[in-house]
Amino acid sequence: MTSRFWTADRKLIRAINRSTVLNIIKSEGPISRTAIVRLSGLSPATVSEITAELIAEGLVYEKAAGDSTGGRPPILLALNQKAAYVVGLKLTEGHISAALTDIEARILCTLTMPVEGGVAVDRLVAALAETVEQIIAKASVPRGQVAGVGIGLAGVIDAERGVCRYSPILGWRDVPLRQKVEERIGIPVHIDNDVNTLAMAEKWFGAGQGVDDFLVVTVGRGVGLGIVVNGQLYRGARGGGGEFGHTVVDPQGPRCDCGKRGCLEAYVADPALLRQAREAASEGRLGKIEAADLTTTRMVELARDGEPVLREIFARAGRTLGTAVANLINLFNPTLIIVSGEGVRSGDLLFGPMQEAVAEHTFDGLGQDTRIVIQDWGDEAWAWGAASLVLQGIYKSPLHIRVPEVRLGAS
Ligand SMILES: [Zn+2]
Structure with missing residues (x-):
């Protein structure tokens, strides 16, 4: 062992300890140094050294506890939201x-x-x-x-x-x-x-906090997948992992943006739904509704009002999506699937049939391990x-x- 190895190790351990302390202050703060020692298992000296460093950098600040019953109020540490x-x-x-x-x-x-x-x-x-x-x-x-x-x-x-x-x-x-x-x-x-x-974002600040194995499925302009395995994002060899939208449903199916045929996206993404609705309108199956007047938002409104052909377009897409999600559950056995993306706005029109297909196609014994959360969607989410x-x-x-x-x- 040379001293160079030793230095590298010490630096690494120090950085790991720093991250531990910072994450405790993030999730539990305002919190006392004593409580950080208890939760982290680190020595009081280490905690005091690291918190001093975080305070000096402006990431953390000291505040006095408000509910003191006399004597000196304990000093609590909190994240400085204006640090950056x-x-x-x-x-x-x-x-x-x-x-x-x-x-x-x-x-x-x-x-x-x-x-x-x-x-x-x-x-x-x-x-x-x-x-x-x-x-x-x-x-x-x-x-x-x-x-x-x-x-x-x-x-x-x-x-x-x-x-x-x-x-x-x-x-x-x-x-x-x-x-x-x-x-x-x-x-x-x-x-x-x-x-x-x-x-x-879901892992650090959202529904995935504290969950080690979860998937994020997005539906909207395309269909996407984020994979978190053992608490870490899975990227594949060079960042290409998770191209769920381009898994093939039918090699003879409709043309996809990627140039191939029959990808999942070509059945359930917004442009695919709109294409099917416009076809139905030009064939006169939507009564007085003109193909040119249709948008994704309009489709959702009309289907909510009961338009049967549009409801069936959403339902069919939902079943196709559900079958694909069941395949994901069979592959990953995740604790949680977070469904997100612009497509969430179609609500039960798409996700009711999706859930039924998931229940039908998941391998026996795996379905009950997985909680599916349909996330509220706002334009700022991406x-x-x-x-x-x-x-x-x-x-x-x-x-x-x-x-x-x-x-x-x-x-
Ligand atoms: Zn494709």
């Missing part, structure tokens, strides 16, 4: 949604920026940079306190290198998006697949997910960092 801010951006064709949050992922400000003029890389990079400046100005926070910008987008994303390897919606291949946006704004940028950002991409860096234990970053024995 982050911006989350969701990039799609046509617009950018943005959210600015505090360090506990609470949304302070949102913004939607329409983007006209196509999907050229430079055009969208400029629009992303402009959106960051606008939301910082709108929220009136000091620019220097914005710790990072997270960007979520659909497709195969190499988060480590910051490269969009393939986006069928934008038609991009191998775009170094992180570097391009960073050069423009001078603030650290992180990018990831949009569904992955949502899965990590941007919130992207913001969490930056925030998790503050709380994450180095134990979760991939081995190459430790580089033991490197000279």
Whole structure:
């Protein structure tokens, strides 16, 4: 053993302890040092050293307990919500949604920026940079306190290198998006697949807190999947894991955005539902309703009012989705499935039949392990997910960092 190894180990252990203490203050705070010692199993000296460091960095502050019954009130530690801010951006064709949050992922400000003029890389990079400046100005926070910008987008994303390897919606291949946006704004940028950002947001700040094995299924413009296994996001070899929307239902089925046929997305995503409804309208099966007047929102309204052909379009899509979700349960045996995305707005029209198909097709004995939660949906949710991409860096234990970053024995 050389001293270099020893130093690396000490640094690593210290970083792990720091993450433990910070996460206890995040979830249990305001909390006393004594209670942190009890919950963490660390020594009082270590806790006092780490909390001093967190206070010096401005991440944590001391506050006196209010309900003292005489004598000196105990000093409690709490997260300083104003320590830093982050911006989350969701990039799609046509617009950018943005959210600015505090360090506990609470949304302070949102913004939607329409983007006209196509999907050229430079055009969208400029629009992303402009959106960051606008939301910082709108929220009136000091620019220097914005710790990072997270960007979520659909497709195969190499988060480590910051490269969009393939986006069928934008038609991009191998775009170094992180570097391009960073050069423009001078603030650290992180990018990831949009569904992955949502899965990590649920894990750190949402319904997935404390759940080690869960899936996030998104339905809307596309169909996506975020996979959390043993408390960690599963990405696959190069960021391509979880392309649930392009699992094949029928090789002879309808054409998908990806160029292949019969993908799940081509049956249950918004464009597929709209296509079926417009076909029905042009064939006169929807009475006086014209194909040109139909939108996704209008479809939901008409189906809620009882339009039988539209109700059956949702129900059929729901059954197809449910069969696919049952396959996921059979593969992963997850504790929890969080269903999210714009498609949540269709409610029971889609998810009633989905739940029935899940019950029917799940392998005996597995279904009862899985709780399915249909998440409330707001337009800011994707941007919130992207913001969490930056925030998790503050709380994450180095134990979760991939081995190459430790580089033991490197000279
Ligand atoms: Zn496809």
